[in-house]
Amino acid sequence: MQLTIERAALLKALGHVQSVVERRNTIPILSNVLLSAGRDSVSFSATDLDMEMVDEAEAQVTTEGQITAPAHTLYEIVRKLPEGADVELTYDGTDPRLTVAAGRSRFNLPVLPSGDFPVMTADSGGVRFTLMKEDLARLIDKTRFAISTEETRYYLNGLYLHTIAEEGQLLLRAVATDGHRLALAETPAPEGSAGGPGVIVPRKTVDQVRRLLDDGSGPVEIQVSAQKVRFEFGRASLTSKVIDGAFPDYARVIPRGNDKIAGIDNRVFASAVDRVSTISAEKSRSVKLAFDAGRVTLTVRNMEAGQGVEEVEIDYDEAPFEIGFNARYLLDVAGQIEGEQAQFRFADPASPTLVLDPSDPGVQYVLMPLRV
Template identity: 75%
Template sequence: MKLTIERAALLKALGHVQSAVERRNTIPILSNVLLSADRDRLTFSATDLDMEIIDETLAQVDQPGQITAPAHTLYEIVRKLPEGADVSLSFTGEDPRLTVAAGRSRFNLPVLPAGDFPVMSSEGLSGRIGVDVGDLIRLIDKTRFAISTEETRYYLNGLYLHTVVEGGSQKLRAVATDGHRLALAEMAAPEGSAGAPGVIVPRKTVSEARRLLEDAGETVDLQVSAQKVRFEFGGAALTSKVIDGNFPDYVRVIPRDNDRVMMVDNKLFAKAVDRVATISAEKSRSVRMAIEPGRIILTVRNMEAGQAVEELEVDYGGESFELSFNARYLLDVTDQIGGELAEFRFGGPNDPALVLDPTDPDVRYVLMPLRV
């Protein structure tokens, strides 16, 4: 294999794929990136056996071929080469190493045979579903903060992507929950998505897909099956196993009859919560909310650090009541509100609260109160 490629193109493609490679691997080949040169293209593949990222870029290929090289080392080398440099990659059977050269710099990297590199099958995937990149970014950004990191409930360690029929129209919906809060965002279902199975996309896959969307065009092609999901972003593609489990019946926990409605300036509320939470006990980060007609009083008591109280004006005219929430969870939700106002709908003191964004009717958040 012998080729020449622009440093910027090489760095971009390696940046796309190398994050799929785990830093610590017991299987040596999984630390490598597969380089496949053919005609005027260089294709890169990296995998951790659960997820595979492929990207390709233009290159001047003098001799086609395939080889694998250490992914992170190669990326760091290319990152530190001068901007605008032309990089040559060459591997011959005579020297069992990959030669990377640019200007006066020359590196020799150990290699492993391309035939040993595992390839993820894409059999059984549905037809391509074209999704607007902006819409998919919105679904991910509005929900991924609520993905659970608790490994015991593995079926919550991902984003539940599925279609639903609501109000006579079909929606593509993303839902995440960790049992303490729930985030839901939806959009009009793209053409071809009807009948596609609902899948739980793993947390790492969601993060990598979100990163690749930054360099995608206007649409991304989505393919799903009961076992896998695939995102195609122009020249790049991400294929991943999905979480094998049943996502809980989340609709049951979304309040329907919360009739105590409070409207509050979102930025002022978030800053007030952040201030009083400064002295909260790190474990619970509990903020007590006393809601009265026209105002809300935020209180944090810590036996060691003292007490903080702050009062805010709100639009509320119902009965007075109190309840507590985790400050971090409150701030995570207020971060997602795009308009000036946040709408809180409460039931009783121990009932989950529904949080809405008046400027975006297609998002909903549920917060479980703390029992203190």
């Protein structure tokens, strides 16, 4: 195999695929990237057995062929080469090394046979549809902060992507929850998505897709089956297994009859929460909200650090009551509100609270209260 490729194109492709590779691997081949040189292009593949990333770049191919090389090492070498350099990759089969040459720089990297590289099979079933880049980014950004990190409840370690019919409209919906909070975002379902299975996309896959959205342009082709989900970004594609489990019936958690409504300036409220939580105990990070006519008083008590109190003007004219929340959860939700105002809907101090963004009716957040 012998080819010449521009550093920028090589760096971009390697940057995409090497992020899939785990830093520590018990299986040596999984630390490598598969290089496949064709007529006028070279493709790069990496996998962790649950997810496979493939990207392709134009190259001047002298000799076609395949070989695998250490992903992170190759990426770091290319990253440190001077901008505008032409990089030559050579493997002749007689020496078990891949030669990387650019200008006066020359590196020899150990290789492993391409035949040992595991290739993820594609699922032919399921549905296939196209989603605009901005819509997919919004679904992810509005929800992924609520994905659980507890490995015991593995079925919460991902984003639940599914279609649902509501009020005569078909919607593509993303939901994430960790049992303490829930985030939901939806967009009109694209053509072809109807009838597809609901799948739980793993957290690592969600993060990779979001990273690719920043680099790519144009619409994203999505294929969803019961076992796998595939995202295609032009020449790059990401195929991932989905989490084998049943996502909870989240609709039962979303409160429908919360009648105490408070309109709050989101930026002012978030700043106040951030200030008073400075002295909160790190484990609970609980902040008490005391609602009264036209105002909410935020209080944090810490036996060691003292007490923090701040008052914020709000639009509220219901009966006074108190409720407590995890300060970090409040700030996470506030960070997703696009408009100036956030709307909090309460039932009582022990029931879930619904948070809405009046500027974006397609998102909903649910927060479980704390005892304070």
